[in-house]
Amino acid sequence: MTSPGARFDAQVAELRAEGIRVAALDEGFWLPRMIAGLGFVGLGLAGTAYVARRYWGTDEGYVALRHEAAHVRDQRRFTLPLFLVTYLLVLPTGLTLRAVWEWRGYREHLRIDLEDRGRVRPETVEDIVAAFSSRGYGWMLPVPRVVRWLCRREEARYRGRRGRRMGSPGDAHT
Numbered sequence: 001m002t003s004p005g006a007r008f009d010a011q012v013a014e015l016r017a018e019g020i021r022v023a024a025l026d027e028g029f030w031l032p033r034m035i036a037g038l039g040f041v042g043l044g045l046a047g048t049a050y051v052a053r054r055y056w057g058t059d060e061g062y063v064a065l066r067h068e069a070a071h072v073r074d075q076r077r078f079t080l081p082l083f084l085v086t087y088l089l090v091l092p093t094g095l096t097l098r099a100v101w102e103w104r105g106y107r108e109h110l111r112i113d114l115e116d117r118g119r120v121r122p123e124t125v126e127d128i129v130a131a132f133s134s135r136g137y138g139w140m141l142p143v144p145r146v147v148r149w150l151c152r153r154e155e156a157r158y159r160g161r162r163g164r165r166m167g168s169p170g171d172a173h174t
């Protein structure tokens with residue numbers, strides 16, 4: 001098992017090779033610093049995955065890198081203006097598409113659990129439930145039942161993909 005520091009550094013190198021910059025959230029220009037001031041660990045914006053300096057070299061920092069890189073990839077794929085407008089725009093119903101984008105970031109937390117331990121830890125699910133119900137994210141999906149269902153579905157999909165890649169253990173009998 002690699003150390004948290006080595007794993008973090010390897011992820012930074014991987015992202016940089018992919019063309020994603022990595023920077024400290026609480027250093028540099030005003031916007032990431034403001035986000036850090038609001039208590040967030042990271043930010044994915046315009047080609048850069050920002051992670052607060054105190055998390056560099058830690059497991060939390062590694063999770064944040066993966067989460068923010070997912071946002072950066074989505075901004076590339078769907079374009080930054082579309083991402084930002086749909087992330088920030090409050091529709092007449094009070095809903096935004098923020099939950100959709102954040103789900104794509106938080107999915108990485110589940111995948112990391114699955115890669116590391118072969119299962120999703122209940123505390124990871126509850127952290128995600130709490131984030132989706134939190135004021136910091138504007139109560140983007142304050143329905144724990146739905147968030148828990150999304151987590152279960154993601155785990156099942158991950159296992160399905162892995163099962164197909166590795167060959168089902170049941171195949172030998174049939």
Ligand SMILES: [Zn+2]
Binds near residue numbers: 071105106
């Ligand atoms: Zn996010």
